Amino acid sequence: MTAMEWNPIRSKDYPLYKQIADYMARRIAAGEFPAGSHLPSERTLAKELQVNRSTVVAAYEELYAAGIVEKRKGSGTIVSADIWGMPRKRLPNWRRYVEQGSFLPNLPLIRHIQKESKEADIIDFASGELSPDLFPLEQFRSILAQQTFDCHLGYEDPQGNLALRETIARHVKTDKGIEATPSSILITSGSQQALHLIVQCLLKPGDAVAIEDPSYTYSLPIFQSAGLKTFLLPVGRTGINPDDLTLLHQKHRIRMVFLNPTYQNPTGTAMPLEQRRKILALSAELGIPVIEDDPYTLLSFTGERLPTLKSLDRHGTVLYISSLTKIAASGLRIGWVIGPQPVIERLADAKQQIDFGHSIFPEWIAQRFLASPEFSAHLDRLVGELKQKRDLLVDSLERHLSGIVEFHVPAGGIHLWCKLLKETNDLQLLREAIRHGVVYVPGRVMGTQQGFVRFTFARAEKERIDAGIRRFAEAYRG
Ligand SMILES: Cc1ncc(COP(=O)(O)O)c(C=O)c1O
Structure with missing residues (x-):
């Protein structure tokens, strides 16, 4: 009113x-x-x-x-x-x-960062999404112009449009070595909904789960809202240490472990193959399901793709989540879960109760796009552009902050995790940086480590990356 x-x-x-x-x-x-x-x-x-x-x-x-x-x-x-x-x-x-209300709000600091990142003049190293020039807009336009929409407009199958699930089954086989059938796939509203459904349907309040420290911010309120007890697995240079999982399990009887093993958000780390195998062996031995959250595997800058845990999963202990957010467009809201059929049916039943299934329009576009030859051409261009952005960010950090920050160059994905060597107050620095016209995510909102900054390089335009780091350096040097 x-x-x-x-x-x-x-x-x-x-x-x-x-x-x-x-x-x-x-x-x-x-x-x-x-x-x-x-x-x-x-x-x-x-x-x-x-x-x-x-x-x-x-x-x-x-x-x-x-x-x-x-x-x-x-x-x-x-x-x-x-x-x-x-x-x-x-x-x-x-x-x-x-x-x-039982569903917890985002942290006030996150809401503040989100608001600031939308300001016109600010240089945005905070948002975990692509810049508009990297969206496959032309490809989508051409699909909309050339192809006739011919889908059923009633309620969809609760698992999602069959043609899209068939296409995703082919896509994950070709691009990620994952064996999946349409009945083992559920279409969700991004990976975010997949995480939510898994937490709500497969766990109960009081259950102990292991998560990475630091980890993806937006998953934290989901765990807390569900009343889960979260235990932390420190992320080192190569991801989590499998022995830490064993120790946590002995102490707390871990019911599920959430991992983002490839180009992790926020640290950018990629877990080597041997470590992946160890985690899978442990997961089978201890009977702990692994949720593999994998938005970034296809964004490899090395020319080689790391095998997903799911592609190595011989015992069916991995539930695999991915989406089109980081490889096409966040606004499409297309994600999926791959897992054992009874699990997928349980999640699909919940999704039906929540929203009666996904909207057919983004499903239709996603299906045409993934099935078209333009998809891999788009991906090649995207990876090339992101690699350039990563290089620009690394150059700028070296130019403006040499000796006062430390970082490892990520081999893919969209995040760079930067340690601040100079003593600072994290919140004051963020405030100062925003005043200078640049925004990022302070490490402390993503885990227990203080004195870190996550620079996400997908969103800022190439031409503004150097200016963004210069502005950050002014704020940091004081
Ligand atoms: C590790 C991780 N998981 C899940 C998501 C959620 O993405 P979406 O719901 O858009 O697929 C993100 C987005 O930043 C992410 O980095």
Whole structure:
């Protein structure tokens, strides 16, 4: 309900000022103006509603008399701090609802970074997505222009469109060496939904899970909301140490382990083959399922692709998650899980309850795109561009921060994990950096390590990478 949609009606029995007072009270109750927020100025509201300013003044007086608003000299009309609990008006206490829902919100720092990264002039090393010039826009346009949409428009199979699942089965076989059938695949709204479904359907509150430290930020509230106990596996130069998993299991009876073994978010590390085999052997020996979160394998800059855990999985202990986010477009929201059929059916049943299955339109585009020869041409170009961005970032770090940072050059993916050698306050540095026009993710929001920064190089334009690091260096040097 906005002012644009509502106007008072002239009536003998219901004065304009009263209509406006009730209307604003409804907007306040609906949470549009939380406690402590400012109502529009009298002049602004009068203009919007096309009434005299004196009518709005009278309406605000009415709200004041009812204790709904306060008047503060010089700062206008403010919603009362205790309005949310006011029994007289029987207003729901929205703030309490908002704070007490079982699904946890993002960390305030993450929300702040997200907001800053959208500012026009800021150079964005924070967002984990491709820059617009790397999306396969031309290919999508040509699919939309040349091919006839011929799909069923009713509710889809809860596992997702069959043609897309067939195409994904072929794609993972060709590009990742993974054997899958359409019935072992579930289409999800990105990897994010896959993670959510797995946590909700296969685990229960109190279960112990092992996660990487540091790890992908957006998975943390999902684990916490589900009441899981998370135990940390430190990520070293080559990923996690399998012995740490054994130790954690002995102590806490780990029920599931979440790994991003290739070009890990945020450290950029890639786990060598022998370590992969060890993890798989352990997983089979201890009976712990491994969730392999794999958005980055195809973004290898070395010309060779590391084998996914799933492609080496001889005992069926790996549930594999991937998506088109980092290799095509985040906005498409196409991801998938590959796993044993009973698991996939359980997850599909939950997905059906949540959203009645995926929308056919992104599925259709994704299927045409993945099945077309343009897909591998796009991937080649994308990898070349990302490699150039990585090189520009490395050059800039060496030029502007030599001797005061330390990092390993990632062999693929989109993240570079940078250790700050100079003593700094992480939050103050972020604030300073934003003031200088650059944003990134401080390491501390992704795990226990302090004094690290994640620079993501996919989003910033090539021409601005050097300026971004220069701005960071100014903030860091102080
Ligand atoms: C490791 C990892 N997993 C999952 C995701 C979620 O991606 P999406 O849901 O867009 O596929 C990301 C995105 O940054 C990621 O880095």
